[in-house]
Amino acid sequence: MKKVFLYIAAIILVLVIGGYLILNEKLPTGENPAKADELANKMLKSLNKSAWDSTNVVAWTHKGGHQFVWDKKNQLVEVKWGENDVFLNLKEWNKGKAFSEGKEITDGQLDVLRGKAWSIFCNDSFWLIAPYKVFDEGVTRKIVKTEDGSEALLASYSSGGVxxxxxxxxxxxxxxxxxxxxxxxxxxxIGGVSATWDNWKTTETGAIIAQNHKLGPLDLNVTDLRTGNDLAAVKVDASLFDKIK
Known part of the structure; x- marks a missing residue:
């Protein structure tokens, strides 16, 4: 019986390694940063980047489980998942507060929950607005020629996020x-895995955001997306962040 299990494990290992060798793509080097900047600006224009820049508040649910209210103007974020409700002040980290099952957390778990909320926010907000981040600090841009001869935009992040x-x-x-x-x-x-960006929505403030993503078998969809100039505009109590300002 032990030999059977070892045989099965060996087969699985071979399949995993074979799949990696077949599917894995090397990161392209790219070229012509100046032309890449031109292409990046065209992409941002198509998505009305100026409208996103002037959007003060955005609220959404990611993949049905993580809920966010992001006050961009004041750099405040509420992240809710499961029984947890965490408030982050991105300017003054020590002001952040966390609640679990309705009770405020004040012990060592506070930093754990704040760190988890920050990680969730970084990941899920990237899936929300990644196109708008191609000129963030620490990002390099290059042109890559695709197999059909068209030009693609390679954005590499040397800093930011987690x-x-x-x-x-x-x-x-x-x-x-x-x-x-x-x-x-x-x-x-595996490098070179593809994810779709579709079901684009022109939000209340004019920013254009993709609501559906397909990453392999995963659906990473955005629902209940709302943007506005203040909390009331996204149907949120205006006093939501008073406790951490």
Missing amino acids: TPGDSYLWILDSNDAPKAFKLWVKVIP
Whole structure:
């Protein structure tokens, strides 16, 4: 029986290694940063980046489980998942508060929950607004020629978020809007995995945001997306963040 299990394990290992060798793509080097900046600006124009910049508040649910209210103007975030409700002040970390099952957490778990909320926010907000972040500090941009001869935009992040070093190759449509990107990220061992960007919504403030993503078998969808100039505009109590300002 032991030999049978070892045999099965060996087969699984071979399949995993074989799948990796077949599916894994090397990160392209890219070229022409100046032309890449031009393409990046075209992409941002197609998504009305100026409207996103002037959006003060955005609220959404990610993948049906994580709920967010993000006061961009004042750099305040509420992250809710399961029985947890965490408030982050991105300017003054020590002002952040956490609640679990309705009770405020004041012991060592406070930093644990704040750290978890920050990680969730970084990941889920990237899936919300990644196209708008191609000119963030620490990002380099290059042009990559695809197999069909078109130009794609490679954005590599040397800093920011919780996984600096990740790279994304944006595939654009004929209107310069993203339709997919390929990922080279630490959390996925296979390079070049593709994710879609579709079901674009023009929000209340004019920013254009994709609500549906398909990453392999996973659906990473955005629901209940609302934007506005203040908390009331996204149907949230105006006093939500008073406790951590």
